[in-house]
Amino acid sequence: MSRWRPMGLAAVALLVALASPGYAAWAAGGGTGASGGNMTNEDVPTDEAGVVEAVTAGDDASAGGGSAGSAGDAGVSDAGADAGAPDADATINEDVPTDEAGVVEADGQEDADEGGDADKTAPKPARPALPDPVFGEGVNEDNLVNPQQKPDSSFIYDTAISDLQDADSYLNDQTVQVTGEVVGDRIRAEFDSGYCWIVLQGSDKGHSEIPVFMSLDATAVIDTYGAYGRKGTTLQVRGTFHLICPEHEGLTDLHADAVTFVEKGSVTEQPFDIGAFLPGLMLVAIGFIMLIVFHQMREGQR
């Protein structure tokens, strides 16, 4: 009897999947892909260079394609700062492994993420019901959190850049994840060809900054470097923080492992407004008149 139980569960799961509205809509559309009607990366609109056109996160998810580079909403590329040159070119759609939400994965992350390149036609295999350590019953199969996960202090999620700027030895050599605006320039690393430095600025009151060491290829996701009148691309960088970097003669830096595109940069155009110059022009004119009067008075005294 117990031999048939998994098969029965699989059958139920298949029925549930077929009855779901998403599947029905997809089936009604008939699919657009060449093979079996499934949406593939080739179907995602790209420009001549193969760069994915800007789409919303929702569109990405429904199309199942990846959006990356400067046009994507959530492109992640392997920065490869510690493990050599990155394999993924974030701007070329065909080469980039993506998940359902269009997130470009760092090398070696496919296995970790759920449903990354899974064939949409195949029904999801039923998950074994894990015993709940508290209530002793099977947990909801949609709950992906492993309740038996042990605490791990080697990874500090979403650290503020200001915390890194004021870090003590506790944060040294820790894997951290920071989000900030790219400012300044891309500076080529002096002894490591293929690598460069960028500066990430936090959104805190003091505008804290941290230099980030990353591969040149990973900077492809940066569309704007922040400066006067320019808001730089916002990136999320995961990497190893060094209070005194042994590779860079004691510099405080962050070696990027994965770089995620968060928000496009922007340029603020300053319109020329003659009205703004009028007070200055008037004051300068008064100043010149006073100068002339002064010189005439001085000549008069002589």
Next chain:
Amino acid sequence: MWQRFTLYDLRVIGHYLGTLLLFFAVLMALPLATALVFQEWEPAARYLAAIGITMVAGCSLRFLRIEPGRLDRRQALAVTGFAWVVLALFASMPLYFSGHYMTYLDAIFDGVSGLTTTGASLIVDLDHLSYADNMFRFAMHALGGLGLIVVALSFGLFGRGGGASLFSSEGRSEHVVPNVVQTTQFIARITLVIVSVATVIITALCLFMGMEPTRAFLNALWVSTSGFVTGGFTPMQLSIMYYHSFPLEAILMVLMILGSISFVIHAEVWKGRPLPFFRDIETKTMVLWIGVMAFVFTATLALSPFDDMLALLRRGLFMIISAFTTTGFQVVTTNQITTAFSNGAFLTLAFIMAVGGASGSTAGGIKFSRMGIIFKSIVSNVKEALAPDSARVVVSYSHVGKRVLTPEIVKEAMTVFILYVITYVIGALAGIAHGAEAIPAIFESVAMTSNSGIITSVAGPGMPGTLELLYIFQMWAGRLEFVTLLALIVEVAATLVPRPRARRRS
């Protein structure tokens, strides 16, 4: 009986301050031109308005005395002393309205810091600052580094009146050539040549690093200027760490050292006479002092997490040079100084900054010459103690020729030394009273008074106003080397206090 300023004195002083303000308005045309070239319209309008206000104020002051006559020494002291603060007040206008300062006092702080070449900055979000504002910051450095009066004299702004009095009131008593105007022109010329050469080399380096040509040139120009005049402002928030380039750091180290050498020695070398440089008391003191302090600094750092040899060489050496030249460039973060450096290294840097560079240069601090003279005076005392009663002990030293150590020279050196030490202590106590840790408070106080500008955890945007005012005073006092400032304070105080007879009548 203290001398008082008469109404005539005040009118003459006002006239010359007005002349300096007009010159400052001309300097503001540089950021205006930069803004127009790069189509930064908001800064352009801001600088035009600032030029207008400065011109009107300058002309109004000039009307106080149409024919000012020749400046006497007291008036020259007052003009020089007030000039640094008055100009900083006008500089703070365009700076504050850039929107990069938390308070107006922060903008004044940066104005004083820029002009006195301290290099400490309370600016917020420097990396989004316009080219025009940056150009203004470095123009202030250039003007202050060479000396407001030196630059004004080299342009002949004061005519024939009181050139020598003004020149010496700015802490410069040595003439490269007998004529003051020619001396100032020589100083300006040598600066132009060195900064131009450095700009070309650093531009090429920045281009190689991948910077855009415009940014490469401007960054090179600014750090070259700041390095040679031992200022310390940088166009990027991460200071020199931003460039990640050892060749650039090496060039800046050479620039800083050149800037901390007396212009008189520069002139001797330019004339093909390098020997005076090696015989000079300042050079000998520098070698001895920096050698000892570098050893102590390295020893203390080696016991800290900063124990890597390459890190010590690259970061440690740069920081020592930046500290003794009182430039204030950084290749370690403020956080590293306070957390990764040992307390000993932290304090050693403060000692290095306290002594500073050579007199007659752009560097601040007590100066090598005074330290050398005090050391020679100790030697002289020991010799006198050991010599027979009938013997007359004569101690000489070399500083652009052989000179005999006289009690007057020793007194001057000791007075300035003591005044520096007192100011360092007062600043440190004030920092501690504001809740700072002792060592950062000492460090910050020394950095301000010696015009070094390496700031750690005490000075920052929106800092307590009382401490900020004290730091402004320290920068001002350090740049004027106290004597001018003290004379000015005494004269102003004596002028404000009513005469005893007048009190009796009332």
